[in-house]
Amino acid sequence: MNLIQEALLVAGKDLRIEARSRVTTQQVLPFGLIVLLLFAFALDPDRGVLSRVAPGLFWVAVLLGTLLSIGRAFAIEAENGALDGLRLSGLDGSALFLGKAGAVAVQLVALEVLLTAGVVVLFNVGLGGIAPLVLATIAATVGLAAVGTLYGVLSAGLRVRETLLPVLLLPVVAPVLLGASRAWEAAIDGASGDAWPWVALLGIFAVLFTGIGMLVFGPLLEES
Amino acid sequence: MQPVVRLRSAVCLLGRFPALAGVDLDVRDREVVLLSGGNGAGKTTLLRLLAGLVPLRAGTGEVLGHDLATDRRGHRRLVSLVGHETACYDDLTVHENVRFAARASGVDAPPEPVLEQLGLQPLAAVPHRRLSAGQRRRLAFAVALARRPRLLLLDEPHAGLDAEGRAALDQVLSGTAQSGLTVVLASHELDRVRGLASREVVLTAGQAHGSVPEPASVPDPEAAATDSRPPARATGERSSG
Amino acid sequence: MTLLNPRVSRILGWAALAALAVLAVFGLWVAPPDRVQSDAQRLMYLHVPSAWIAYLAFGITAMASALYLWRRTRSPVWDRLAASSAELGVLFTGLTLVLGSLWGRPVWGVWWAWDARLVTTAVLFFLYVGYLALRRVPAPIEARAKRSAIAALVAFADVPIVHFSVDWWRTLHQQATVFTPSLNAHIHGVMAFTLWWGVVAFTILFVYLLDRRYRLEALEEDLEARELTLAIEERVQGAGLTAPPEHVEVGARG
Numbered sequence: 001m002n003l004i005q006e007a008l009l010v011a012g013k014d015l016r017i018e019a020r021s022r023v024t025t026q027q028v029l030p031f032g033l034i035v036l037l038l039f040a041f042a043l044d045p046d047r048g049v050l051s052r053v054a055p056g057l058f059w060v061a062v063l064l065g066t067l068l069s070i071g072r073a074f075a076i077e078a079e080n081g082a083l084d085g086l087r088l089s090g091l092d093g094s095a096l097f098l099g100k101a102g103a104v105a106v107q108l109v110a111l112e113v114l115l116t117a118g119v120v121v122l123f124n125v126g127l128g129g130i131a132p133l134v135l136a137t138i139a140a141t142v143g144l145a146a147v148g149t150l151y152g153v154l155s156a157g158l159r160v161r162e163t164l165l166p167v168l169l170l171p172v173v174a175p176v177l178l179g180a181s182r183a184w185e186a187a188i189d190g191a192s193g194d195a196w197p198w199v200a201l202l203g204i205f206a207v208l209f210t211g212i213g214m215l216v217f218g219p220l221l222e223e224s
Numbered sequence: 225m226q227p228v229v230r231l232r233s234a235v236c237l238l239g240r241f242p243a244l245a246g247v248d249l250d251v252r253d254r255e256v257v258l259l260s261g262g263n264g265a266g267k268t269t270l271l272r273l274l275a276g277l278v279p280l281r282a283g284t285g286e287v288l289g290h291d292l293a294t295d296r297r298g299h300r301r302l303v304s305l306v307g308h309e310t311a312c313y314d315d316l317t318v319h320e321n322v323r324f325a326a327r328a329s330g331v332d333a334p335p336e337p338v339l340e341q342l343g344l345q346p347l348a349a350v351p352h353r354r355l356s357a358g359q360r361r362r363l364a365f366a367v368a369l370a371r372r373p374r375l376l377l378l379d380e381p382h383a384g385l386d387a388e389g390r391a392a393l394d395q396v397l398s399g400t401a402q403s404g405l406t407v408v409l410a411s412h413e414l415d416r417v418r419g420l421a422s423r424e425v426v427l428t429a430g431q432a433h434g435s436v437p438e439p440a441s442v443p444d445p446e447a448a449a450t451d452s453r454p455p456a457r458a459t460g461e462r463s464s465g
Numbered sequence: 466m467t468l469l470n471p472r473v474s475r476i477l478g479w480a481a482l483a484a485l486a487v488l489a490v491f492g493l494w495v496a497p498p499d500r501v502q503s504d505a506q507r508l509m510y511l512h513v514p515s516a517w518i519a520y521l522a523f524g525i526t527a528m529a530s531a532l533y534l535w536r537r538t539r540s541p542v543w544d545r546l547a548a549s550s551a552e553l554g555v556l557f558t559g560l561t562l563v564l565g566s567l568w569g570r571p572v573w574g575v576w577w578a579w580d581a582r583l584v585t586t587a588v589l590f591f592l593y594v595g596y597l598a599l600r601r602v603p604a605p606i607e608a609r610a611k612r613s614a615i616a617a618l619v620a621f622a623d624v625p626i627v628h629f630s631v632d633w634w635r636t637l638h639q640q641a642t643v644f645t646p647s648l649n650a651h652i653h654g655v656m657a658f659t660l661w662w663g664v665v666a667f668t669i670l671f672v673y674l675l676d677r678r679y680r681l682e683a684l685e686e687d688l689e690a691r692e693l694t695l696a697i698e699e700r701v702q703g704a705g706l707t708a709p710p711e712h713v714e715v716g717a718r719g
Contacts, residue, residue: 006328009324009328013316017316020316076313076314076315080312081311084309088275088300088301089325089329160602167591167598168599168616170591171592172595172620174627175627175630175631182634197633201626201629209622212619216619223612239603240696242700
């Protein structure tokens, strides 16, 4: 099997497990919506601030959802010692990385679609500049899934993984939060021209960390 | 013919503890080798070493022509390890688990024959989480065989295995000459396995000797401790520090 | 066991002390107060060198990590160096942030401003903290070293992206505001000299501390190695097998 086929095998396995267990649909998606709701409690809708800060809130919610998704992606490998199975399979480290990151990305997109509806409805946001909006979201999602999967496998075998993952991941993805929020703001305000540079930054981040992930996933799997 | 396994003075660490403190082992093609020894003797670690899952800290080791010191990943597709956990996914069915493991290892054959062999066909659509403990052990075994390994490593395979599974396991152990499989198994059920194994290697406190295959008589575990030959100890650390 | 010859190390320690004393004299008395910021600006003589060390330490951690991962140069020296440098790095990064805050308070009237450099330094701080948290997880030495090295390099790859994105963000922001708070002071003559002296003094201090910390790390590893040898002996003797060990030739057995 070539790299792509192996990656599809792994991604397919993860998505099939999600289809059966419905953890994303029943836990992660509601979590995202609850976070949006809590933002309203914290920031008081009456002050007219929510719609202006909505892009940032959206991406914070997605970021927190990423932590859950990554945790789940590696929890399924931890139960029953499936990580050993992956090591013994002889599957290429890059393929494993692309497969797992790909499955996480798909689940994040589902979360983002739901949360987009959430901010439109709850925070009264008018969507504009669809092209930069969508491209920024795709680039940001790939970046989050890539770095998340990288740190996910790094902390996979450790008992402290639930508390370690956030402290490792969040500083590194700060530029994604920054870029994606600014891109969304620009797109929504109708200043699409301002959004494109941020989209480019997100794209560079995504490509860079996908490359790094493909390189180091195999070695990290050995050590976990 | 090249031995399937060849270890000399192998040392392995679990954290800082020397789980293996000097193991010599030779396994020839189609042999069934029984690893015996008390709890904590290092049997699990030895099996994991042979699978290439733990690094070799000192000594030399070769499995299926791959040097464990430099390339402990190259032979993994040729090896199946059935450990204490099933390495399966709770939400996938029996059929799906076997199929995934086989395809991941590059074996494209349908899982039905292996499921038949282990009497799992009726359970093919049952997810792993709903299987009983005995059924799970059989599934782990099915996954191991479906990958078409050359070397089968079994860690206490009889523990928790139901009657149907035991029968299937006995068949595999006695059929290695035809199937071309080589088996190394660690077990406490010595009476049952001794008849099927060609040789027994006793592991004591992380050490094992007797690399030259002896006739099928069973060595007295006490004799290993009072053996007048000095044990071959791991000499020196790996230079990689 | 140490990075530097012990005598050199001792000399460096005294040199650092002396250099810092000179810096104190220059920074507090000799250099004139800034026209705009008056005496508060003197914190620059600590803040800027501190920031320099913070980034230097990070660079050293990244370089040592890379050298550890590359098989041809793999050695525990690099792992220890990376760890030692990171610990000092988090110290100096924290110091940079605190000093920046103390400096900014009289200048801006607030304890924190979203200045590009401060923000990037804050992210750097958390990258360090994550690295150290990872190192504290109990693991065999080689596994921990490899894992930490990869984490350090990933963080290192991230820093330029963080820097660039934050810089651009704050530039955009400042175009919209009239008042542009800045920690830049007009530097010339004695002030410039004091600043450079500060950089030199801090660098000497850093190298000295790095050597000390490295030594500590090496001693700890040595202790672990001895405990390992002891554990092997205990295990063998405990089982009643013959000891002491002798080298036996393969094939010499019956």
